[in-house]
Amino acid sequence: MRLGFAAFSAQGYALAQRLAQVLGGTATRCGVDCPLRDWIREAFSRYEGLVFVGAVGIAVRAIAPYVQSKTTDPAVVVVDEGGRFVIPLLSGHLGGANGLAHRIAAAGGGSPVITTATDGRGLFAVDSWAKEQNCHVMEPERIKGVSGKLLEGETIWMRCPWAVSGLQPEGVLLGEAGDCDVEVTLSPGKDPALHLVPKILVLGVGCRSGVGKETLAAAVAQTMERLHFVPQAIARVCSIDLKKEEPGLLAFCAERKLPFLTYSPEELAQVTGDFTPSEFVRQVTGIDNVCERSAVLGSGGGPLLQRKCKGDGVTLAVAQIPFQPEWRW
Structure with missing residues (x-):
C-alpha cells in the first residue's frame, strides 16, 4: 500500500517520519514543506x-472536497501526535483503513479506534474479506444489505466454487444451489447477490508492432465474452520483453491500471507445458509462442483457460493464478 503521511507540528512530524520508516511511505510537514491544500490535492489520487x-x-476538512466513493477513495487514518489513538476515518473496509489502523497501532504502540459496526461486534465484514482475498466488488451498494442481515442476527449464504480454508465465521453458510447473498465468481449473473470477482486472470499478449489500444481492447473484450468472464477479473498483462515499450500495450494497461510484465525469450522457453507453436513467431522473437507461455509464467504456473486466439494483429491467451481463499478479514 502506497502511504503518504501528513503532519503539522514538530512532534507530529517526528512521529510521521518514524511511522513512514517502519511502514514505508513519505512523510510531509504541511505548512513547512508545502501547504496542506497542495499536499492533499496530489496525495488523494x-x-x-x-x-x-x-x-x-483537520483531516475531515482537508479530504472533504475529494471524497467520492468507497470503491475509489483511499484509506484515511488519523493519529494523534502522541501516537495513542489511531482512527480510521474513510474507506475502513474496501480501502483498508481499518487494517492500516491496526498496523499503525502496532508500529507506534497506540490503540486502534474502530467504529465500523461489523468490526465492533466481531461479525464477518464482507467488504474487508473481499479486499483481503483480492476480489473486486461488483455491486458495492449491496454490501449494506449483507452486513445489515448479519447485524440483525440473520444468516447469510455464500456460494464459492473454490474451497475456503480456515474457521468459517459465525452467521455465514456456504451453499452450492439456490439463491445466495454473496457469490464469489468470475462470471457474475443478474441475480440480486453481491458478486465478488477474484482478480486471478492473466492475459498473455502478442501483437503486431503499432497495434493501437482500441484494437487490443476489442480483442480482450471478445476473449473475455467468449469465456463468460468479466474484465474485473484480470490481474495483469504479460508479454515478451520485445514488447515492453509497445505504445498500444502500455496505454491499454495504464488506462486500466493493470501491471504489465515482460519476459525474455530464455525465460519463456523454460515454461513447461503444451503450447501452440508458430515458426513465424520463433523467427521474429526467438520463441515458438509468446501469448500462452507469458500467460502461464505470469500466473505462477496456473492453468491455461484460453489457448492462443488471434485476430487484427493480436494474439491472446488467458491463464489463471492459483486461488486459495481463506476465512480471514
Missing part, C-alpha cells in the same frame, strides 16, 4: 493510504 498525524477536524 497518488497514495492508497493517507495518514494524518494531528487533529481529526
Whole structure:
C-alpha cells in the first residue's frame, strides 16, 4: 500500500517520519514543506493510504472536497501526535483503513479506534474479506444489505466454487444451489447477490508492432465474452520483453491500471507445458509462442483457460493464478 503521511507540528512530524520508516511511505510537514491544500490535492489520487498525524477536524476538512466513493477513495487514518489513538476515518473496509489502523497501532504502540459496526461486534465484514482475498466488488451498494442481515442476527449464504480454508465465521453458510447473498465468481449473473470477482486472470499478449489500444481492447473484450468472464477479473498483462515499450500495450494497461510484465525469450522457453507453436513467431522473437507461455509464467504456473486466439494483429491467451481463499478479514 502506497502511504503518504501528513503532519503539522514538530512532534507530529517526528512521529510521521518514524511511522513512514517502519511502514514505508513519505512523510510531509504541511505548512513547512508545502501547504496542506497542495499536499492533499496530489496525495488523494497518488497514495492508497493517507495518514494524518494531528487533529481529526483537520483531516475531515482537508479530504472533504475529494471524497467520492468507497470503491475509489483511499484509506484515511488519523493519529494523534502522541501516537495513542489511531482512527480510521474513510474507506475502513474496501480501502483498508481499518487494517492500516491496526498496523499503525502496532508500529507506534497506540490503540486502534474502530467504529465500523461489523468490526465492533466481531461479525464477518464482507467488504474487508473481499479486499483481503483480492476480489473486486461488483455491486458495492449491496454490501449494506449483507452486513445489515448479519447485524440483525440473520444468516447469510455464500456460494464459492473454490474451497475456503480456515474457521468459517459465525452467521455465514456456504451453499452450492439456490439463491445466495454473496457469490464469489468470475462470471457474475443478474441475480440480486453481491458478486465478488477474484482478480486471478492473466492475459498473455502478442501483437503486431503499432497495434493501437482500441484494437487490443476489442480483442480482450471478445476473449473475455467468449469465456463468460468479466474484465474485473484480470490481474495483469504479460508479454515478451520485445514488447515492453509497445505504445498500444502500455496505454491499454495504464488506462486500466493493470501491471504489465515482460519476459525474455530464455525465460519463456523454460515454461513447461503444451503450447501452440508458430515458426513465424520463433523467427521474429526467438520463441515458438509468446501469448500462452507469458500467460502461464505470469500466473505462477496456473492453468491455461484460453489457448492462443488471434485476430487484427493480436494474439491472446488467458491463464489463471492459483486461488486459495481463506476465512480471514
